[in-house]
Amino acid sequence: MTFWKIAALNVAVSLSATAAWAETEITLWHAMGGQLGETVNKIAEDFNASQDEYKITPVFKGSYEETLTAGIAAFRAGEQPNIMQVFDAGAATVIGAKGATVPVQDLLTQNGVDFDINNYISGVRYFYADADGKMIGMPFNSSSPIMYYNVDALKKAGVEAPKTWEEFQSVTAPALKDAGYIALAQSHLPWIFTENFMSRHNLPFATNNNGYDGAEGTQILVNTDALKAHFTAMTEWKDQGFFEWYGTGWDDNQKAFDQGDVAIWLGSSGSFGGLMSKDLGFEFSATYLPYWESVTKEPTQTFIGGASLFAMAGHDAAENEATAKFFEYLTSADVQYYWHKETGYVPITEAAYELAKSDGHYDRFPAAEVGIQQLSLPGGENTKGYRMGFYVQIRDVMNREYGRILTGETSVEDAFNAIEKEANDLLARFAKTQG
Amino acid sequence: MKRAGFTTVWLPIALLLPQLMIIAIFFYWPAAWAVQSSFYLQDPFGFGSTFVGVENYTDLLGNVEYGKVARFTLIYTVLVTFFSLALALLLAVKADAVISGAKTYRTLLMWVYAIAPPVAGFIGLMFFDQRNGPLTQMFQAFGWDFRLGADYTSTATAMVVVAVWKQIPVNFIFFLSGLQSIPKSVREAALIDNRSATGRFWDVTFPLLAPTAFFLLIINITYALFDTFGIVDTLVRSEPGNNPVTLVYKVFVDGFRGNDLGGSSAQSVLLMLLVLVLTVFQFRLIERRIHYT
Numbered sequence: 001m002t003f004w005k006i007a008a009l010n011v012a013v014s015l016s017a018t019a020a021w022a023e024t025e026i027t028l029w030h031a032m033g034g035q036l037g038e039t040v041n042k043i044a045e046d047f048n049a050s051q052d053e054y055k056i057t058p059v060f061k062g063s064y065e066e067t068l069t070a071g072i073a074a075f076r077a078g079e080q081p082n083i084m085q086v087f088d089a090g091a092a093t094v095i096g097a098k099g100a101t102v103p104v105q106d107l108l109t110q111n112g113v114d115f116d117i118n119n120y121i122s123g124v125r126y127f128y129a130d131a132d133g134k135m136i137g138m139p140f141n142s143s144s145p146i147m148y149y150n151v152d153a154l155k156k157a158g159v160e161a162p163k164t165w166e167e168f169q170s171v172t173a174p175a176l177k178d179a180g181y182i183a184l185a186q187s188h189l190p191w192i193f194t195e196n197f198m199s200r201h202n203l204p205f206a207t208n209n210n211g212y213d214g215a216e217g218t219q220i221l222v223n224t225d226a227l228k229a230h231f232t233a234m235t236e237w238k239d240q241g242f243f244e245w246y247g248t249g250w251d252d253n254q255k256a257f258d259q260g261d262v263a264i265w266l267g268s269s270g271s272f273g274g275l276m277s278k279d280l281g282f283e284f285s286a287t288y289l290p291y292w293e294s295v296t297k298e299p300t301q302t303f304i305g306g307a308s309l310f311a312m313a314g315h316d317a318a319e320n321e322a323t324a325k326f327f328e329y330l331t332s333a334d335v336q337y338y339w340h341k342e343t344g345y346v347p348i349t350e351a352a353y354e355l356a357k358s359d360g361h362y363d364r365f366p367a368a369e370v371g372i373q374q375l376s377l378p379g380g381e382n383t384k385g386y387r388m389g390f391y392v393q394i395r396d397v398m399n400r401e402y403g404r405i406l407t408g409e410t411s412v413e414d415a416f417n418a419i420e421k422e423a424n425d426l427l428a429r430f431a432k433t434q435g
Numbered sequence: 436m437k438r439a440g441f442t443t444v445w446l447p448i449a450l451l452l453p454q455l456m457i458i459a460i461f462f463y464w465p466a467a468w469a470v471q472s473s474f475y476l477q478d479p480f481g482f483g484s485t486f487v488g489v490e491n492y493t494d495l496l497g498n499v500e501y502g503k504v505a506r507f508t509l510i511y512t513v514l515v516t517f518f519s520l521a522l523a524l525l526l527a528v529k530a531d532a533v534i535s536g537a538k539t540y541r542t543l544l545m546w547v548y549a550i551a552p553p554v555a556g557f558i559g560l561m562f563f564d565q566r567n568g569p570l571t572q573m574f575q576a577f578g579w580d581f582r583l584g585a586d587y588t589s590t591a592t593a594m595v596v597v598a599v600w601k602q603i604p605v606n607f608i609f610f611l612s613g614l615q616s617i618p619k620s621v622r623e624a625a626l627i628d629n630r631s632a633t634g635r636f637w638d639v640t641f642p643l644l645a646p647t648a649f650f651l652l653i654i655n656i657t658y659a660l661f662d663t664f665g666i667v668d669t670l671v672r673s674e675p676g677n678n679p680v681t682l683v684y685k686v687f688v689d690g691f692r693g694n695d696l697g698g699s700s701a702q703s704v705l706l707m708l709l710v711l712v713l714t715v716f717q718f719r720l721i722e723r724r725i726h727y728t
Contacts, residue, residue: 063673065692072479072694093694097480247584248676252565259566393693396675400500403677407586425494429695432476432485 023055024322026082026315029074030058031067031307032141035273039342047329054322056083064090064307065392071312075100080312082323085140087307091128092389094310095136096215096434102311102320104327105135111324123301123375124348127385128308131212137308138327141345143270144302145192146370147290151283153181153263161264161285164293169233173242176263183242186266187253190398192289193234195303195386197227200291202300202380206427211387215431218388222398223420226295231405231412238406245406248399268305269371272344276365286367288374301377303385306345337361346372389430394423466707473700491701501702507679508660511595515659518599520651523606524644528636530607531614541611548604552662556669559597563589563670570596584671590678593670598663605658606651613647614640653717660709682706 032040037060044058061067064087071084072093086094094100108115117125117135123144128137149161154172157179162168173183186192198205203226205211208218237243244262246252257265258275260282266289275284291299309330311323329335336352339345341361347353353372356362362369388394401415410418441447473491477484495501530540550558562570563583574581574589581589617640625639641648664683671678675688683706690699 065673069691069694076481090694093479097478097482099482100480245585246565247582248674248678249584249672250674251672252584255566390693390695393689393695396688396693399674399676401677403585407677409587409677422500426695429476429494429698432487433478433697434483 023053024318025055025057026319026322026326028056028058028083028085028309028326029061029067029071029081030085031061031064031087032085033060033062036141036343039339043330043335043339046335047326050329051325054325056322056326068093075312075314078314080314082312082315082319083309083326084312085307086137086310088127088303088305089391089395091137091308091385092211092215092387092391092430095128095130095387096389096430100313101136102313103130103134103136104138104309104311107311107320107324108327111321113324113328119349119351121346121348121350121353121372121376122379123372124304124346125384127304129385131209131214137310138331139304139306139348140309140330141270141306141339141343142304142308142348142375143268143306143345144304144371144375145188145196145266145289146269146286146374147288148257148265148267148271148275148284148286148367150181150257150260150263151285153179153260153282157181157263161287162290163288165230165233165290166293168290169237169242172264173237173240177241179263181263182244182256182261184237184264184266185244185246185253185256185262187250187268189248189402190395191305192266193230193402194222194227194398196289197230198386199301199303199383200289200299201226201296202298202382203227203295204382205386206388210382210385212385215389215427215434218427218431220388220394220420220423220427222423223416226292228412228416229294230292231402231415235405235412245403248403269374270306270343270345272365272368272371273342274344276344284367286370288370288377298378300380300383302374303383304346304375340368344368344371346375388423388427389433390426393426394419397422397426469700469703469707472696473704474697476697479694479696487697491697492705494698495701495705501685504680504682504685507591508681511591511598511679511681512656512659514595515598515602515663516652516655518595519602519606519655519658520648522599523603523651524610524648526603527607527610527614528640530611544607545604547601548608550601552601552665553669555597555601556666559593559666559670563593584676584678587677587679590670594663594667594679597666597670598659601666602655602658606655609647609651610644613644617643653713656713657710660706 028044030037030040040058044056048055059081061070064085067084068086068090071080071086074080105115105117117133120139124139124142125135126133128139129135147161153176154161157172157175159172159175162172168184176183195205197203203224204221206218206220208214211218234243238245244256246256254265254267254271256262258278258280272286289302309327311320315323331349333349333351333355336347336349337355337359340347340352340356347356397419401410401419404410405412405415474486474488475484476487476491526544530537530544533540560583562568563581564571565582565584568583571581571583580586581592583589583593621639621643625635629635629638660681661683663681664687667681667684668687671680675684680688682702686699686702686706689695689702693699
């Protein structure tokens with residue numbers, strides 16, 4: 001057979017195949033690289049194989065910021081994907097643009113998928129919801145900052161993992177220093193020591209109900225005694241050799257823990273899979289993020305980090321149905337448990353959590369449960385989330401000023417004045433974009 | 436003499452059209468769009484937008500941090516331009532004097548030219564790694580607590596070193612061909628008049644190199660201002676934090692990471708004006724004084 005005959009035959013076969021299946025095709029743009037991306041692809045393949053009406057194609061678009069920017073550009077050109085992954089800091093941008101997305105709660109109920117927000121674990125319910133508690137984005141890869149520790153180091157120093165920062169600075173850190181360790185490092189100051197400092201202590205993070213009630217007039221509340229005292233303590237710990245900061249980059253700080261220099265590292269519950277796969281040379285475990293007893297006696301749950309999936313507007317009913325069916329598949333207990341096991345991100349539904357428990361996942365890996373337990377701690381009026389526009393830039397401002405504090409370029413007082421001013425300017429600018 | 440010319444008006448226009456369209460679509464249209472959106476604050480998805488007049492500009496000019504970024508960009512541009520020109524000139528003069536194995540030397544010196552800026556950045560990351568980068572260890576041996584990504588001055592130093600390293604080969608190629616185009620007779624005449632090699636270089640060779648040097652000066656300024664983006668992004672690992680960044684990088688951070696289209700458009704317009712000033716400077720002030728022959 002000649003080349004052309006084969007080609008013609010191929011075309012004929014593929015045409016008839018498309019005609020026969022008449023699948024509804026949808027696309028998912030995501031920011032999950034490497035191992036995480038392969039897991040997303042596997043879930044998509046399994047979904048496609050599980051039925052023959054819908055076909056989803058996941059596309060990796062780079063970092064979270066790049067994915068959001070690509071999605072926005074595509075939306076303006078009328079070429080948007082059906083589903084777009086948006087990270088925590090971009091939530092205000094996409095939720096603020098009413099008409100850019102179809103609220104996931106509406107999408108599911110309109111397409112005959114059972115939806116009850118109470119089926120989701122409490123920590124993830126409202127982060128991507130609107131002021132009335134309607135879920136807009138489907139929580140997907142959800143994580144929370146937790147405390148990892150080098151079990152061997154703590155044993156050598158004869159201490160337990162600290163529950164409070166008071167305990168850390170008076171007992172844990174000095175003992176670890178004597179044992180030859182830098183006690184503490186962390187990988188994301190705005191996320192761990194600002195956003196989740198607020199949620200852990202149930203402190204308000206912004207006016208207007210943490211920003212949920214609208215962009216107009218929302219002001220950030222970081223210039224507070226509790227947060228400034230925390231950063232002052234950090235500079236003291238650094239001077240005493242209890243704490244080290246290796247720059248804004250995530251990996252530089254984690255590396256110090258991986259290599260055994262640092263005994264306690266604050267990272268993401270989603271870091272668990274990565275740590276397990278490394279040959280660390282020591283045993284590690286994890287527990288809750290410490291809190292200041294002087295600030296609260298009743299520490300609360302933390303915010304979810306990570307990202308969620310948004311159904312983009314502007315697609316026909318058949319495609320929206322396909323999107324709804326994919327969400328249904330994605331939130332099923334089996335798929336959530338698979339995702340949780342492979343990546344370390346928390347399962348987002350109670351059913352998936354129960355499945356992980358009954359399967360003995362946490363008997364094998366107790367540290368894998370810390371993230372979801374911390375997200376399921378008692379909540380407070382300030383722990384459901386925050387909604388601030390231009391938040392990516394606000395985080396950049398925080399990173400800049402925190403770096404200056406820790407390199408001695410500025411004082412805690414000046415840094416927080418600067419953050420407050422610049423963040424409020426950005427929030428006011430954002431409010432104008434919504435007009 | 437008979438003048439050759441087109442017989443119709445439409446043919447030359449038709450021939451020019453593709454080029455004009457490319458310029459219009461890829462340069463003027465986006466530039467006009469940037470100017471327009473710099474007067475608005477708009478929702479990234481394009482739903483809402485508010486006309487704010489020159490507020491984006493006044494916000495920028497009143498912003499202390501923007502001033503700091505501009506100052507850093509200026510210092511960075513001066514350092515990168517000076518060192519990449521000076522070192523390339525030194526290398527070119529030396530390579531020009533080499534007789535045996537000259538080709539090998541020259542090829543090795545030009546090699547780096549083929550490296551893309553982000554790759555140069557990655558090589559920089561390895562050399563300046565906080566833990567086991569050889570240059571980090573060298574600086575630490577001299578008592579400088581060099582920490583890329585954590586310390587402002589360290590990151591700034593790494594940016595300058597990598598940007599200079601990447602640019603030397605380009606300058607080297609131009610300087611070398613400039614040197615080789617100086618007529619032998621001129622050199623020999625100079626040799627009779629002046630026995631000092633340094634004296635001959637400054638009195639004869641350098642003025643004859645001036646057209647090349649001036650062209651390279653402009654090229655290097657634009658390189659430091661605009662083309663080092665990939666190096667900056669890689670060295671700060673896309674997380675600027677307290678590290679220094681250049682003006683172009685800030686346009687990217689605010690526009691493409693932060694989705695502040697109005698603010699970053701205003702920044703781009705300021706950069707366009709800067710390029711305009713540079714161009715005027717190039718053609719009006721300096722070109723007149725330099726003889727290209």
